Amino acid sequence: MDSTSSSLDFAIIGHQDSWQTITSFINTLRKPDLPELSIEQTKKVFPFIPPREIYKIDVTSATGRKVKGAYIETFIEPDKLTAEYARKNVCKVMKAIALATKIGAKIVTLGGFTSIVLEGKVAALNEGRTHFTTGNTLTAAFIVKAVEKAACQKGFQLGKSNVLIIGATGDIGIACMDYFKNKVGQLLLCARNKSRLQQVSNSVMGEQIQYKSSVFLDELIAEADVIIGVASSSNINLAGCKPGVLICDAGYPKNMDAAFENNALNDLFHGGMGQVKGGYSFMPDYSKEVYSFPVPHVAYGCTLEAVVLALESKYEAYSFGKGNITVDNMEKMYSLCQKHGITLSPFYNSSGLCKMKGEEAINF
Amino acid sequence: MEALEPLQLTLEETNVITDIFSQAITGELIGMSNFASLADTIDDPYEKMEAVEHANSERNHAEGFMHYAKKNGLKTNINLNSIYWGNVRKQFLSYAHKKNFIACLIIQEVMLESFAVAMYTDVAHALGGKAGDLFLRIAEEEKEHLEHSSDILRAALERNPEAFVNKFEEIHFNCMTILSEFTATTDLRGHCGVCNGDCMKGSLHHIGLDIETLRGNALALYAQSLDDIGIPGEKSIVWIARLPA
Numbered sequence: 001m002d003s004t005s006s007s008l009d010f011a012i013i014g015h016q017d018s019w020q021t022i023t024s025f026i027n028t029l030r031k032p033d034l035p036e037l038s039i040e041q042t043k044k045v046f047p048f049i050p051p052r053e054i055y056k057i058d059v060t061s062a063t064g065r066k067v068k069g070a071y072i073e074t075f076i077e078p079d080k081l082t083a084e085y086a087r088k089n090v091c092k093v094m095k096a097i098a099l100a101t102k103i104g105a106k107i108v109t110l111g112g113f114t115s116i117v118l119e120g121k122v123a124a125l126n127e128g129r130t131h132f133t134t135g136n137t138l139t140a141a142f143i144v145k146a147v148e149k150a151a152c153q154k155g156f157q158l159g160k161s162n163v164l165i166i167g168a169t170g171d172i173g174i175a176c177m178d179y180f181k182n183k184v185g186q187l188l189l190c191a192r193n194k195s196r197l198q199q200v201s202n203s204v205m206g207e208q209i210q211y212k213s214s215v216f217l218d219e220l221i222a223e224a225d226v227i228i229g230v231a232s233s234s235n236i237n238l239a240g241c242k243p244g245v246l247i248c249d250a251g252y253p254k255n256m257d258a259a260f261e262n263n264a265l266n267d268l269f270h271g272g273m274g275q276v277k278g279g280y281s282f283m284p285d286y287s288k289e290v291y292s293f294p295v296p297h298v299a300y301g302c303t304l305e306a307v308v309l310a311l312e313s314k315y316e317a318y319s320f321g322k323g324n325i326t327v328d329n330m331e332k333m334y335s336l337c338q339k340h341g342i343t344l345s346p347f348y349n350s351s352g353l354c355k356m357k358g359e360e361a362i363n364f
Numbered sequence: 365m366e367a368l369e370p371l372q373l374t375l376e377e378t379n380v381i382t383d384i385f386s387q388a389i390t391g392e393l394i395g396m397s398n399f400a401s402l403a404d405t406i407d408d409p410y411e412k413m414e415a416v417e418h419a420n421s422e423r424n425h426a427e428g429f430m431h432y433a434k435k436n437g438l439k440t441n442i443n444l445n446s447i448y449w450g451n452v453r454k455q456f457l458s459y460a461h462k463k464n465f466i467a468c469l470i471i472q473e474v475m476l477e478s479f480a481v482a483m484y485t486d487v488a489h490a491l492g493g494k495a496g497d498l499f500l501r502i503a504e505e506e507k508e509h510l511e512h513s514s515d516i517l518r519a520a521l522e523r524n525p526e527a528f529v530n531k532f533e534e535i536h537f538n539c540m541t542i543l544s545e546f547t548a549t550t551d552l553r554g555h556c557g558v559c560n561g562d563c564m565k566g567s568l569h570h571i572g573l574d575i576e577t578l579r580g581n582a583l584a585l586y587a588q589s590l591d592d593i594g595i596p597g598e599k600s601i602v603w604i605a606r607l608p609a
Binding site for chain 1: 549576579580581583584587588591596597598600601602604605606609
């Protein structure tokens with residue numbers, strides 16, 4: 001009964017992406033006899049709660065192996081992810097890390113915004129029996145493989161296409177750049193920080209790669225055939241993009257859909273996602289409240305990286321720091337996913353499953 | 365106690381500080397009474413003496429607050445039978461009469477002390493000066509009570525986890541519901557019977573506080589205390605979510 005007494009294969013540290021989801025979850029806990037709380041009421045309590053384990057997770061591999069994990073909620077406020085709240089948020093992540101260690105998780109992934117701690121190269125985190133990964137290698141692998149698959153479905157030849165990466169200086173952006181640099185017609189690199197963008201651009205200079213870079217999206221967007229969004233930004237303006245451009249929205253929050261009318265969403269999909277064919281379950285079962293995907297058993301790549309490492313009994317910091325993801329490691333991780341029946345998620349966006357232009361709904 | 369600084373406050377500030385002292389003194393006297401009752405539930409002579417010591421410690425806290433209030437002309441109101449404090453006391457006594465030492469410890473040293481430590485700390489930082497020092501010193505002493513109880517309760521949980529968590533859950537809803545209503549943004553049960561005028565919650569801004577933060581920090585420390593004892597997070601999140609808003 002005591003949560004500290006059991007040993008877990010993996011843990012996921014995360015946060016919610018909207019107050020609606022949080023309020024829905026809290027109201028579920030208040031059912032059936034208590035009045036529902038409004039979002040405003042939820043905001044008065046939720047941010048104060050210290051990180052805690054919310055539910056256990058069972059995952060089944062295609063090989064038949066099962067692993068047990070736990071989800072640890074940081075209670076970071078979804079509308080307070082900007083730099084001015086960094087200290088408070090990092091403090092919550094550190095508390096969640098201490099909890100993951102206390103409950104004996106062997107491998108822990110830092111989902112979404114929480115990976116900022118490991119990207120800061122906190123080496124000391126991986127000195128104990130609990131190991132930590134950002135999960136960024138698998139997220140990046142799912143992004144690039146999904147872009148290749150979608151491009152193929154749309155009849156794009158990536159070798160002749162201009163691929164724009166928004167958020168090119170982040171850990172995942174750099175990984176996508178490395179993967180695509182010899183596979184596409186031209187790389188278009190966009191990021192907000194000029195000096196970091198210059199550093200990243202320098203790394204591809206002299207490799208006989210066609211590329212352009214700019215801190216201004218509107219200087220690049222008109223040329224893009226494919227857009228990969230991996231930035232942490234809520235105001236990406238896609239005005240001026242080509243009709244029929246293929247868009248992989250893998251940033252945080254995933255809100256590039258907002259730039260389009262529903263009927264023009266066909267070529268935008270949410271990237272970095274996988275699907276567990278063997279299934280997974282929560283205990284207690286909060287899936288109705290916290291599960292928001294249009295098909296079953298979909299999960300973020302970063303969380304699935306911990307699952308795959310646990311299934312392989314490979315308890316190590318597979319992804320850490322920034323700029324350390326190699327194409328080789330992406331391929332290895334993706335290959336391990338296939339072994340365990342973890343595939344690319346079906347293409348979907350905020351309107352549901354995607355239909356590429358002129359095609360039936362894509363469902364793998 | 366050392367000499368106190370003269371207070372140079374507006375009427376609004378004086379009123380809200382007076383109410384804070386009234387609540388603190390009443391709470392300490394409830395704590396004193398609870399520890400005195402707790403002593404009666406204990407067979408071990410050393411633990412019994414410790415409970416009496418704790419009662420004396422709460423008495424000293426109450427006296428410290430009373431002394432400060434008197435020196436500074438704060439007309440405090442002490443009401444042990446007020447709606448919230450009285451109900452907390454009733455809950456405590458219901459377990460004390462059954463000689464349920466663990467339940468008494470949970471109410472007094474986890475629930476009430478969590479709220480006391482968090483709220484005294486916030487008040488201390490808001491008031492500053494000698495009043496702030498007084499609240500901070502007492503918060504530190506209350507924290508020791510909280511830590512002392514955590515060791516005992518952890519051992520109790522390890523002996524019989526399921527029964528312990530079930531009992532804790534029952535006590536949580538009996539007692540924390542009262543404390544949550546007490547600290548809700550609006551008076552869910554009418555006037556508390558301790559504040560001199562209207563509810564002080566609406567006036568806390570005069571000294572740079574607000575009830576949402578006070579309550580939030582108190583719930584946070586309570587949740588942390590549950591974690592320290594070893595209550596599973598998936599249980600405590602449900603308990604907290606089901607409290608009155």
